[in-house]
């Protein structure tokens with residue numbers, strides 16, 4: 001089992017992920033994707049879009065603005081309830097999430113319960129606490145030059161509301177039949193009190209969400225279909241091992257009041273089991289909120305029967321960074337003295353690495369360049385490496401997960417064959433250039 005520190009270290013060493021604003025000493029809860037990380041992240045997001053939108057007839061994309069009318073967050077309940085229990089140490093003024101200091105506590109922990117647990121301040125080790133306050137996790141800002149209450153806006157804490165607010169527009173412009181889904185990818189922001197666990201709990205993340213609108217009577221069948229498809233996506237497209245994914249049926253007392261069914265898909269991360277994605281039956285909660293707050297009808301009119309009703313919704317929601325870390329930690333292996341990222345071929349930043357055996361032999365370099373251009377035309381994701389010796393190149397390509405390394409040597413000049421080394425087995429075979 002890989003350790004989180006090993007993955008963090010690999011990410012920095014090979015240019016996948018750097019601490020945010022690293023050059024200025026960092027900024028808590030932010031991370032920057034480097035060249036390799038951008039490539040992997042984009043492939044993950046593109047594969048999701050391809051699977052859920054491009055390949056289906058009942059899914060459509062939207063890309064809403066991050067800044068939304070503040071009524072959005074009143075309607076959704078975020079202004080009132082999107083809060084964490086905050087407690088302050090009166091000695092050192094450190095602020096913490098109360099529920100994270102007490103074993104087994106939930107977000108609804110009361111001051112009495114917290115004080116009864118007799119925890120000491122993690123910083124100064126004293127026990128002198130304030131009352132628990134509700135800390136709203138939305139980032140607040142002001143739109144325009146005037147800083148009064150009428151100008152308040154929030155960085156969106158989820159992408160989902162950008163879908164609900166566009167439901168009416170989509171229904172009135174493209175007339176989709178039911179069931180249909182709206183998908184969105186984009187940034188969301190949460191002012192976490194204590195960001196931690198690398199990219200698992202950061203203050204800025206990318207989400208991929210679908211709101212799937214169904215007839216109220218169909219929700220159970222559609223929910224089950226969606227659950228199975230999520231597994232298909234995670235296992236077949238993302239290459240995650242099925243035995244590391246656990247469907248956690250959330251019991252009624254822990255579910256949101258409007259939800260009759262919620263499944264948290266948990267994943268065995270290096271630091272233990274954590275939520276990878278959520279699948280929630282939200283009934284008509286969100287559309288009814290929009291209808292109430294906007295005064296506009298959210299009813300869907302069936303073209304054939306003429307009946308009108310507010311559709312119910314099933315929401316699969318996944319964080320890109322959580323999925324990224326699941327993919328990375330599943331692929332990470334240390335074996336026979338080497339570190340190797342066994343990424344699925346569709347996600348690896350590069351499919352091929354091309355190099356001349358010796359970089360001081362112009363005839364080898366020339367031939368290798370030809371092969372590189374050829375493969376680049378054919379596969380796009382091809383990298384060139386003539387640094388160090390061949391052993392060092394293999395080591396680097398193993399660590400960034402390149403499935404095949406192609407080496408051009410003197411034999412190539414004679415018979416047009418090249419050495420192809422396999423990342424996972426390290427086996428080498430001779431192949432004709434045309435066979436690549």
Ligand SMILES: [Zn+2]
Pocket residue numbers: 089090091092093094121122123124125126
């Ligand atoms: Zn303290």
